[in-house]
Amino acid sequence: MISLQFLITALIVTLIPGTGVVYTMSTVYISPLKKWIRLDARGNKAGVNAQFSLEKEFLAFPARSDFGEKDYRDNHSNLDSCKKIRRIGGLKMQIVKCSTKDITLLAGMNKCLIEDEQSSNTMNLKELEKRMSVFLSGEYDAYFFADDTLEASDKIVGYALVRNTASPLYLRQFYIKKEYRRKHLGSEAFKLLLDYLKADTIDIDVLPWNKSGMAFWKSMGFAEICVSMRYGEKTKMKKLGCRGSA
Helix, strand or coil, X not given: CCCCCEEEEEEEECCCCCCCEEEEEEEXXXXXXXXXXXXXXXXXXXXXXXXXXXXCCCCCCCCCHHHCCEEEEEEECCHHHHHHHCXXXXXXXXXXXXXXXXXXXXXXXXXXXXXXXXXXXXXXXHHHHHHHHHHHHCCEEEEEEEECCCCCCCCEEEEEEEECCCCCXXXXXXXXXXXXXXXXXXXXXXXXXXHHHCCCCEECCCCCCCHHHXXXXXXXXXXXXXXXXXXXXXXXXXXXXXXXXX
């Protein structure tokens, strides 16, 4: 038997420039598949395909990022709880789901992450942009972390890349800009991400020589569950990445 749980998800739609409305859709949880599926009441009709599918989502009218529309993909038992999408408790952080227009910025921070971790990844910026495009068009979603109390025009302090089809969810990349570290923004951003994703379990990979990264994730409650190893002559071994290295 398939058990269903109905909640509400928010989609911000612009009708007139400078204004907006909140459009909500019902969502159902399919227990055997361990996944939520949204139901778009605006279809089906001539010229609009919003059919129900267990494999792929069909929206009558997807959000248009170039019009400032945002698809929060967040479930709520009541509309008032949508407020926590932007702010949770006393946190200063705000989470913003990325779109394809953010690929250049994401790739730039990805390059910084690679350098920080001393990863063996030799991709240049263009190659990272291409890879990020593949990620976002496939099984991954990216999220910006922003602090709206900052005076700087660029309020984005970091990002996360999550494989949302994995069970548990898999956090492939997590990065906070150097100038914003040592201010507890990393821990705030991670807590915000967990709440946004409604996740109580999530996996990460940490390179063994990344001592500061290891210490940070352990302080957040992570524990080692396995150790990946590779056989080879020590003198020829390089700093190799793991399944989801930056």
